[in-house]
Amino acid sequence: MKKYDVIIIGAGPAGIVTGVTVKKYYPEKSVLILTEEKKGLVPCGIPYIFNILNSVEADVMGPKPLLDIGGEVIVDQVTDVNLEQKIVYGKSDQNYGYDKLVFATGSLPVKATFIKGHNLENVFYIKKSYQYIQELYEKLKYKREIVIVGGGFIGAEVAEQLAAHPDKEITIIESESQCFSKAFSKKLSKIATEQLRKTMVKVRTSSLVEEIAGSQGAVEKVILKGGEEIQADAVILSIGYKPNTDLAVKAGLPLNIMGAIKVDSYERTSVKDVCAVGDCSQTIGFLTGRSDHIMLASTATAEARVLGYNLFGIRIKKNFKGTIAVFSTQINGLTMASAGINENTGKDANVNFLTAEFTDVDRHPGTLPDASPLTVRLNFSPCDGAILGAEVWGGPSAAEIINTLSLAIQKYITVYELISFQVGTHPLLTGAPTKPVIIKAAEIAIGMLRHAEK
Numbered sequence: 001m002k003k004y005d006v007i008i009i010g011a012g013p014a015g016i017v018t019g020v021t022v023k024k025y026y027p028e029k030s031v032l033i034l035t036e037e038k039k040g041l042v043p044c045g046i047p048y049i050f051n052i053l054n055s056v057e058a059d060v061m062g063p064k065p066l067l068d069i070g071g072e073v074i075v076d077q078v079t080d081v082n083l084e085q086k087i088v089y090g091k092s093d094q095n096y097g098y099d100k101l102v103f104a105t106g107s108l109p110v111k112a113t114f115i116k117g118h119n120l121e122n123v124f125y126i127k128k129s130y131q132y133i134q135e136l137y138e139k140l141k142y143k144r145e146i147v148i149v150g151g152g153f154i155g156a157e158v159a160e161q162l163a164a165h166p167d168k169e170i171t172i173i174e175s176e177s178q179c180f181s182k183a184f185s186k187k188l189s190k191i192a193t194e195q196l197r198k199t200m201v202k203v204r205t206s207s208l209v210e211e212i213a214g215s216q217g218a219v220e221k222v223i224l225k226g227g228e229e230i231q232a233d234a235v236i237l238s239i240g241y242k243p244n245t246d247l248a249v250k251a252g253l254p255l256n257i258m259g260a261i262k263v264d265s266y267e268r269t270s271v272k273d274v275c276a277v278g279d280c281s282q283t284i285g286f287l288t289g290r291s292d293h294i295m296l297a298s299t300a301t302a303e304a305r306v307l308g309y310n311l312f313g314i315r316i317k318k319n320f321k322g323t324i325a326v327f328s329t330q331i332n333g334l335t336m337a338s339a340g341i342n343e344n345t346g347k348d349a350n351v352n353f354l355t356a357e358f359t360d361v362d363r364h365p366g367t368l369p370d371a372s373p374l375t376v377r378l379n380f381s382p383c384d385g386a387i388l389g390a391e392v393w394g395g396p397s398a399a400e401i402i403n404t405l406s407l408a409i410q411k412y413i414t415v416y417e418l419i420s421f422q423v424g425t426h427p428l429l430t431g432a433p434t435k436p437v438i439i440k441a442a443e444i445a446i447g448m449l450r451h452a453e454k
């Protein structure tokens, strides 16, 4: 049995970033990733396989960065782990010894076992699996009426991409009054849903699926509560993801109430030399300080970097307290982005905040041909002006502006400090230096705080 200094189970974003970080920082250590699939996908790119990329191959993500610096990758599904003897068992009958073990087994789609007909033929999920998505891509080519259940950002992105094919009729069914309601505030969820409605997607909100019905074992229609029927050649269930922890449980690792592997702030489990990172591991909310159900590549890879540098003793102190859930998407050309708390997550955790909003254009002068509106919404503390959350929407720069605001949240920047924030500008690339959107929103916030003082 060959022994490695580090074995990582899973070659998703968390597994690869952990492996590359360890190997770069500790080049003398042997690092092995065990992965169940020969080819991996860029998970966030999966929706675009169905139209913009128009190919599964174009979305392939591999462990080349690790191989290039001397790491090893073996395709072998891990079936069991003996934490006492430090042995990992592969499906191939190979065993592997380790000094440090990292679970990076990710997440799996939530199965809709509570919906009658969920197991009919041509009912699918968005699995982060090359083989599964390859088969789905081929099958959907020949399906005309496709119903997507779940209007979160993944269901909506897939719906938008499929609806770009003129021969297809795509319906999305969402139980909440707006799509995107888990990702965005009420206001931005409404804007996002309206944007989705402007595409060829038929959007059904406040609608519950009661049954998926078919004949001869294959799906034919979706029946909504109230009896309405929607014809369907295929159904895609996109109702959420859950941590993939069966292996960890089998090995004896404890889970938290969200069903994720319990870890400390350096991603260490309660078992010495065993860590967990990414979607399969516990996530703490940055502001709430309690377990959150957030599965994003931004969180997974940040955790992976912290773990990678600190796997052989704490060397680079972790300077974030938890997930800021920073995220962006684009629907029908509108970029929408969010970080930190909004009224849904804030209310849930009893966090009070005020909101300031500013809209301008993302070029100067705004008469330039590709100028788009750009809105920044800051959620800030009424006590000290600290930025607790933000949303940005409009032109493509919204996706990078939210990353600046994510750092502001992480570093406890206040709206007062933003007054001295220096912003680089150029007519063809940004809004005007006289009114940078973040600073203008901060000025509105300061005005609100001053008003509250009086």
Ligand SMILES: Cc1cc2nc3c(=O)[nH]c(=O)nc-3n(C[C@H](O)[C@H](O)[C@H](O)COP(=O)(O)OP(=O)(O)OC[C@H]3O[C@@H](n4cnc5c(N)ncnc54)[C@H](O)[C@@H]3O)c2cc1C
Residues within 6 Å of the ligand: 009, 010, 011, 012, 013, 014, 015, 034, 035, 036, 037, 040, 043, 044, 045, 046, 047, 076, 077, 078, 079, 104, 105, 106, 107, 108, 126, 127, 128, 154, 244, 247, 277, 278, 279, 280, 295, 296, 297, 298, 299, 300, 326, 327, 328
């Ligand atoms: C369609 C889609 C779009 C998304 N878009 C975004 C986005 O725009 N922005 C964003 O921040 N996040 C996005 N996400 C979320 C993001 O993809 C996840 O947070 C990220 O994939 C988590 O990475 P991970 O490495 O923890 O897990 P995963 O990506 O799930 O990887 C886990 C890996 O472990 C392997 N594995 C599991 N068990 C075993 C075993 N026993 N043996 C060997 N290998 C095993 C799996 O095959 C898999 O390759 C999206 C997700 C989906 C599905």
